[in-house]
Amino acid sequence: xxxxxxxxxxSYYIDCPAKIGIYLTNNTDVYLIxxxxxxxxxxxxxxxxxxxxxxxxGILNTHSHADHIGGNHYLQQQxxxxxxxxxxxxxxxQYPILEPSFLYGGFPCKELQHKFLLASESIVTNxxxxxxxxxxxxxxxxxxxxxxxxxxxxxxxxxxxxxLSSKETLTKYQITFLYDIDAYLTTLExxxxxxxxxxxxxxxxxxxNIAPLAQYNIDKVNEIACYIVELCKEPLCFxxxxxxxxxxxxxxxxxxxxxxxxSTIRSYLTWLKDKxxxxxCFQDNMLLWKQIG
Numbered sequence: 001x002x003x004x005x006x007x008x009x010x011s012y013y014i015d016c017p018a019k020i021g022i023y024l025t026n027n028t029d030v031y032l033i034x035x036x037x038x039x040x041x042x043x044x045x046x047x048x049x050x051x052x053x054x055x056x057x058g059i060l061n062t063h064s065h066a067d068h069i070g071g072n073h074y075l076q077q078q079x080x081x082x083x084x085x086x087x088x089x090x091x092x093x094q095y096p097i098l099e100p101s102f103l104y105g106g107f108p109c110k111e112l113q114h115k116f117l118l119a120s121e122s123i124v125t126n127x128x129x130x131x132x133x134x135x136x137x138x139x140x141x142x143x144x145x146x147x148x149x150x151x152x153x154x155x156x157x158x159x160x161x162x163x164l165s166s167k168e169t170l171t172k173y174q175i176t177f178l179y180d181i182d183a184y185l186t187t188l189e190x191x192x193x194x195x196x197x198x199x200x201x202x203x204x205x206x207x208x209n210i211a212p213l214a215q216y217n218i219d220k221v222n223e224i225a226c227y228i229v230e231l232c233k234e235p236l237c238f239x240x241x242x243x244x245x246x247x248x249x250x251x252x253x254x255x256x257x258x259x260x261x262x263s264t265i266r267s268y269l270t271w272l273k274d275k276x277x278x279x280x281c282f283q284d285n286m287l288l289w290k291q292i293g
Contacts, residue, residue, distance in 0.1 A: 002015065002016050005047040006155065008198070010198065011023055013159075017037065020032055020035060021034065022034065024054070024276060025155065026045070030049065031056075031060055032045065032060065033059075034058045034202070035072050035075055037068075040136065048078070050274045057131070060083070060133075060136070063148035064096075065099065066099060068162075069119045070115060073119070076122050076123065085125075085127070086126060086128075089146060090126065096118055096120065098105065098280055100112040111254075117256065126166045136151050136153055137151065141161055143186070143188075149159075158198075158199050158277070160199055162203060167216055168212070169203060173251070177263070178268075179263075180265055181271035188214045189218070196233070224268065227280060228241065228269070229291055232289050232291050236289055237286050237289060238262075242258075245265065276286040278290065
């Protein structure tokens, strides 16, 4: 864990729970692609940079989830580097209380205010800033979160952030966090068509052929959607749908899983309603979901 791997003339990644990319712009200056989940990760990253006499110029954040921005604050304070992001993701990075608040739908209780959902704040610079490396391409990867992006380097390496999960993760957890199901499926179809020397997903093995895993993720989304529709033969409230999904997939409920999976299932319900596969009604002051037809 935390080993440095070179995968291009100037592209690297650090093997950790959410892979961190490194792009070397010259003999000394580097940009990180994400920063890991906390201060301790930031310290380990800084040690690797110092061992190679590399100067950290900036951090390119793919999106604002805490496990991708958790090292920002420490590294920015220690090195003065810029943290780059864009649009609503930048707001979440600058005001990280937004993540647990969004997931819960209100003020988050203490059980949700921990490093996996609540990073330390950092000062954000927009992608349009002149210090953003102009030879790195920004690739929109919407769906997992509001405006997630990936990055393509000149040596033909593409960092894919959280736009897909490994087969092992999907087998174990089944339901991974998604914000916009329709945008996610569109992203995965686009990813299937990409060409690169290597692809670096944050939570799946590095590969030179991403299309099969992208299709596997698409199939899993459709499987879950079909199961939700089947559950709603009889009108069900959200809490009962969530309970049945946890039971069917042998998931263990706690506060963190309740908000992560719960937010995702609400997104599925929205998508299925928009696709005219589900409808909703109010009965006895309760919102119920039901099949159409």
